Amino acid sequence: MKMRIFVPRDAGAIAVGADDVVAALEQAAEKRGLPITVVRTGSRGLYWLEPMVEVETVEGRVAYGPVSPADVPSLFDAIANNGPHALRLGIADEIPWLKRQTRLTFARCGVVDPRSVEDYRAHDGYKGLERALTLTSDAILADVTTSGLRGRGGAGFPTGIKWKTVAQASADRKYIVCNADEGDSGTFADRMIMEGDPFVVIEGMTIAGITVGATKGYIYIRSEYPHAVEAMNAAIAAARRASFLGDRICGSAHNFDLEVRVGAGAYVCGEETSLLESLEGRRGIVRAKPPLPAHKGLFGKPTVINNVLSFAAIPFILAGGAKAYADFGMGRSRGTMPIQLAGNIKYGGLFEIAFGITLGELIDDVGGGTFTGRPVRAVQVGGPLGAYFPRELFDTPFDYESFAARDGLIGHGGIVVFDDSVDMAKQARFAMEFCAVESCGKCTPCRIGSTRGVETIDKIRAGERVEENIAVIEDLCNTMKFGSLCALGGFTPYPVSSALKHFREDFAPVPTRQQAAE
Amino acid sequence: MAPAYEPWNADRGAEIIAEHARLEGATLVILHALQEVFGYVPEPAIPMIAQALNLSRAEIHGVFTFYHDFRHEPAGRHVLKLCRAEACQAAGGDALAARAEAKLGIALGNTTADDRVTLEPIYCLGLCATAPSAMLDGRVVGRLDEARIDALVAEAQR
Numbered sequence: 081m082k083m084r085i086f087v088p089r090d091a092g093a094i095a096v097g098a099d100d101v102v103a104a105l106e107q108a109a110e111k112r113g114l115p116i117t118v119v120r121t122g123s124r125g126l127y128w129l130e131p132m133v134e135v136e137t138v139e140g141r142v143a144y145g146p147v148s149p150a151d152v153p154s155l156f157d158a159i160a161n162n163g164p165h166a167l168r169l170g171i172a173d174e175i176p177w178l179k180r181q182t183r184l185t186f187a188r189c190g191v192v193d194p195r196s197v198e199d200y201r202a203h204d205g206y207k208g209l210e211r212a213l214t215l216t217s218d219a220i221l222a223d224v225t226t227s228g229l230r231g232r233g234g235a236g237f238p239t240g241i242k243w244k245t246v247a248q249a250s251a252d253r254k255y256i257v258c259n260a261d262e263g264d265s266g267t268f269a270d271r272m273i274m275e276g277d278p279f280v281v282i283e284g285m286t287i288a289g290i291t292v293g294a295t296k297g298y299i300y301i302r303s304e305y306p307h308a309v310e311a312m313n314a315a316i317a318a319a320r321r322a323s324f325l326g327d328r329i330c331g332s333a334h335n336f337d338l339e340v341r342v343g344a345g346a347y348v349c350g351e352e353t354s355l356l357e358s359l360e361g362r363r364g365i366v367r368a369k370p371p372l373p374a375h376k377g378l379f380g381k382p383t384v385i386n387n388v389l390s391f392a393a394i395p396f397i398l399a400g401g402a403k404a405y406a407d408f409g410m411g412r413s414r415g416t417m418p419i420q421l422a423g424n425i426k427y428g429g430l431f432e433i434a435f436g437i438t439l440g441e442l443i444d445d446v447g448g449g450t451f452t453g454r455p456v457r458a459v460q461v462g463g464p465l466g467a468y469f470p471r472e473l474f475d476t477p478f479d480y481e482s483f484a485a486r487d488g489l490i491g492h493g494g495i496v497v498f499d500d501s502v503d504m505a506k507q508a509r510f511a512m513e514f515c516a517v518e519s520c521g522k523c524t525p526c527r528i529g530s531t532r533g534v535e536t537i538d539k540i541r542a543g544e545r546v547e548e549n550i551a552v553i554e555d556l557c558n559t560m561k562f563g564s565l566c567a568l569g570g571f572t573p574y575p576v577s578s579a580l581k582h583f584r585e586d587f588a589p590v591p592t593r594q595q596a597a598e
Numbered sequence: 599m600a601p602a603y604e605p606w607n608a609d610r611g612a613e614i615i616a617e618h619a620r621l622e623g624a625t626l627v628i629l630h631a632l633q634e635v636f637g638y639v640p641e642p643a644i645p646m647i648a649q650a651l652n653l654s655r656a657e658i659h660g661v662f663t664f665y666h667d668f669r670h671e672p673a674g675r676h677v678l679k680l681c682r683a684e685a686c687q688a689a690g691g692d693a694l695a696a697r698a699e700a701k702l703g704i705a706l707g708n709t710t711a712d713d714r715v716t717l718e719p720i721y722c723l724g725l726c727a728t729a730p731s732a733m734l735d736g737r738v739v740g741r742l743d744e745a746r747i748d749a750l751v752a753e754a755q756r
Contacts, residue, residue, distance in 0.1 A: 095740030265683030361625030423688030428727030
C-alpha cells in the first residue's frame with residue numbers, strides 16, 4: 081500500500097515553499113523506490129509551521145514542520161524508522177495550538193482533499209443539505225435563527241432574519257450571493273476555507289437557495305485570490321458531476337447552480353451593495369439603503385448576500401447542530417469565530433474559538449507576542465476600518481458588543497499586531513489615504529473627507545498648529561462617521577480616532593517625540 | 599515564467615467579447631478575458647464591448663477606469679506586486695518596498711525603462727500570517743526578508 085503524505089496547496093503554504101517540498105518528496109520517494117501518494121489539502125492554519133507535512137500512520141497523521149526541500153531526505157529516514165526528527169510535531173490533531181480550538185466551520189480544513197466530493201462526504205460533508213432537503217423552508221429558517229448566527233463579514237446582522245426576509249419576498253427570480261471579496265488586511269479565513277474546504281461554502285449556499293427559493297448563486301471572489309478562484313471552480317465542477325449542483329439536486333425537486341465571478345481590485349466592492357453593482361457589470365458604486373438587498377438586490381431581485389464564513393457555518397447548523405452552535409459564545413455573539421492572527425506575530429494563523437476569549441489571551445497566549453520579540457504596542461482588530469487598541473484594552477472579550485462598547489469592531493475577525501517601532505500617526509494617515517484611494521466617490525464625507533484627512537495629518541506631523549489641526553481631524557472623523565453612505569467612509573474614523581485617543585504622543589511634532597523617547 | 603500575450607487583433611477581440619456577451623452582467627468578465635489574452639485592455643475594445651452589450655461607450659469606459667486591475671497599456675515583461683497593507687507594514691514591509699524601489703530605480707506603480715519589470719503595490723494577498731508577502735507573475739511569496747526580496751527582484755530582472 082502506498083504511503084499517503086499530505087501537503088497543503090493553500091496559497092499561504094505555497095508562498096513559503098509547499099510546492100517545492102512536494103517536488104522534493106516525489107523525487108526522494110522515486111529515488112528510494114518508495115511508493116507515495118501526495119494529497120494536497122488546505123492548511124490547518126498554523127502558518128509559522130508551514131509548509132507542514134503530514135504522514136498517515138496507524139496512530140493518526142504525524143505532522144512535521146516547517147519543512148524545506150532540504151529536510152526531505154532526513155524526513156524520509158525518520159518516517160521509515162518511525163523515529164525522531166527535529167521537525168516532528170507529533171500527531172497533528174494533538175498539537176496544542178490546534179487542540180485548544182473549537183473547529184466547527186474549519187473542522188475539515190487542512191484535513192480533506194479540497195477537490196474531492198467523496199472525501200468531503202466521508203468527513204460529514206453534505207449532511208446539512210441532506211437534512212435540509214427533508215425540511216420545510218420555515219423549519220430551516222428556525223434552525224438558522226436558533227443557532228444565533230450573525231453575519232461574519234463584519235456587520236453582524238442576524239442571518240436568520242436576512243434569509244427570512246428573502247424567503248417571504250415574492251419574485252420570479254431570487255439570488256444567493258457569496259461575498260468573497262475579503263479585502264481587509266489581516267484577514268484570510270475566507271481564502272483558507274475556499275482553498276481548503278470549498279464544498280462547505282457550496283453546501284451552505286445551496287441550503288440558502290432551497291430555503292429562500294433561489295436557483296442561482298454567485299460567488300464574488302477578489303482577483304488577489306487566484307488560488308481560491310481555482311479551488312472554487314474545481315469544487316463547483318465536482319459538485320455538479322455528483323448532482324449536488326444543477327437540476328434536481330440529490331434527486332430532489334430543487335434546482336440550484338453556482339458561478340464564480342472575479343473582482344478587479346476595488347476594496348469598496350466588499351461592501352454588499354457595491355459588490356452587487358460590480359456583479360451586474362458596473363462601477364462598484366455603493367447603493368443607498370433602503371431598499372435592502374433582501375428586497376431589491378442583484379438585478380433588482382430579492383437576494384441573500386452573506387460572507388463566506390456565514391455560509392460555511394450553515395452546514396454544521398443544519399446537520400442538527402443549531403442548538404450546539406448557539407451554546408458556544410457570549411451575550412448576543414453566539415457560536416464560534418474563526419479569528420485570524422496576523423502581522424508581527426510569533427504564532428500567526430487561524431484560531432477558531434467561541435466568542436468571549438479576551439484580546440490579551442489571543443495576542444500573548446495564543447499568538448505568543450511579536451515575531452520580532454519586541455513589546456506589542458498596538459493591535460488593529462477588524463481590518464483597515466478597525467480600531468487600534470493598546471495593551472490597556474487587552475481585557476476586551478472578543479464579541480461584537482464588547483468591542484463596540486470600546487469604540488472598536490471585530491469586523492471579519494482579523495487581528496494585526498504591531499511592535500513598539502510603529503508610528504501611529506503614520507498608521508492614521510494610511511487609514512485616510514487608503515479611504516481616499518478606495519472611495520467609490522458617491523458620498524462627500526468619504527470622497528472629500530479622506531483627502532482632507534491626509535492633508536491635515538500631514539500638517540500635524542509637520543508640527544503645524546498641532547492642537548488646532550487635531551481638533552479638525554476629530555471634527556472630520558465625526559462628519560465621516562455619521563455622514564457617509566457605507567462603512568468605508570463611516571468606519572475609516574475608527575483607526576484614526578483610536579490612534580489619536582490611545583497614542584496621542586505619536587501626533588506630537590517629530591522633534592518633541594524624539595526628545596520624549598530619549 | 600512571464601506570461602506570453604498576443605498582440606491586439608480586432609477579430610480576436612470580437613471573438614472574446616462574443617464568447618462572454620450573453621452572461622448576466624458581462625462587462626467585468628469581458629474586460630478580464632481581454633486582459634488575459636492581450637495583457638491589457640486595448641482602447642479599440644471599449645466601443646466593441648459597448649456595442650455587444652448594447653450599452654454606451656461612456657458606461658464601459660466608466661467601468662474600465664473604476665477598477666485598479668484593468669491596464670490601459672501593457673505591463674512590463676514581469677509584474678512584481680508587493681503587499682503594502684497593514685499586516686505587511688507591521689512585519690517590516692515598508693523597508694522592503696523601499697529596497698525594491700531602490701534596486702529597480704523606480705517607484706511603486708511604474709515600469710522600468712527597459713520594460714522588464716512593473717513594480718506595483720497590492721492591498722492584501724491574504725498571506726497576512728506569513729507577512730510580508732509579494733506576488734511575481736502570479737506566484738505568491740511570503741516571509742520576505744532582504745535576501746528574499748533581492749532574489750525576487752533579480753528574478754524579475756532576468
